[in-house]
Amino acid sequence: MSAPRPAPQVPWDLSFLKVGTLVTGTVAVVAALVAGLVAGWADAVGVLVGALVVTAFFVLSGVVIAWAGRVDDTFTLPAALGTFFVKAVVLFGILNALPEDGWLDRRTLAWAVVVGALLWSGVQLRWVWTRPLYYVTPPAPPGQATVPPAPGGAPTPG
Template sequence: MITAAGRTVRTGLLVLAAVAVPALPIAGFARGADGLAAVAAGLVLVALFFTASKVAVSVVARRMRAMVLPAALGTYLMKTIILGVLLVTLEGSDSVDLIAFSWAVLVGVLGWVGAELWVATHTRVPFYDPDAFRARGDSPHDTLNT
């Protein structure tokens, strides 16, 4: 896995764990056992969706760089379809507290995106392909000074 992706997954999971610490007792107190289960399911869903995307895209990036965009869009499409089917299936269900589930997913997504933003702003990665410059005999510094 690409280092930044691994770091993002670890940081995202830590943020979700930090969200779960207050969210689970609050949901249990306010919404009962159904709310507790719904919050746990919502946070697990967020963890699975984001982790699967990061792993899939990083594997594709390592093997076929030209396919990164299709891989990212494909995983996004699959997650959207799965979430849509899940929500349509759960609509009107009394077995899952949809309010608690929705709040858990919303807070989990915001937390994970915040973790991704933090990792992206604190990881040094080149914004160019160093191999492409070496192949041409150029240096990225030469293009900056012209």
Template structure:
């Protein structure tokens, strides 16, 4: 054995979802209160809806890409693109079906989605920048190497 992990064996860390959910919850409460006071409480509810949609998008994408990576690393890009395309196909008719002058306010929803996407992107960027990432599969730790005829147990 070469001592390297097989494709798809690397653990997928989804801790950015927990951090993203926490940050989004705090920012959503503050933004909804500010919008409620400045505009209306219906618009504040629109902020909550927009934040929920963005959060669902990032959580679903993270879970699907992690699942695909556990199966095989080469599946992650098709899984990410396919998930994005499917979500866009579902969301586009729903958003275009909203009345231009009704509730929820499309402009408030649009700004919430933009702000939420930027927020989640920032969370993911910070998460990636603070992790030790390998460009090649990391070697198996010495205590976990399997014994084989090419790699016999050490003689002591």
């Protein structure tokens, strides 16, 4: 029988959610104004609802995957795939439930979701490329040596 895996020492960083939300909100407001002036206000609402849907979906995925990673790293892929499947079914239901000639344009909503997903993907790529991600825990900075725990589990004063 194998021993249970220890929980990861490094917490999952969800700071990309704030950046993604701010970027998406800014782009959505500008795009909604342009769409409203050019194509009509039903299109503007479609842009805003699409941006809201994408933001909610990425936030949900980030939180679920981080939770799964805190439990055990091997749960992250199933959590990501399961969440993606549920989101795809929900999006399909939302798009089918909207009337063709309703208070928002379904085609604009769908395109806003596609553009929003690409925008969020770009934000995540940039976030990963600009962060120092370590494969192993980095050593302590000079002068801050870690004190190993005593045999009873409590750290020794050092």
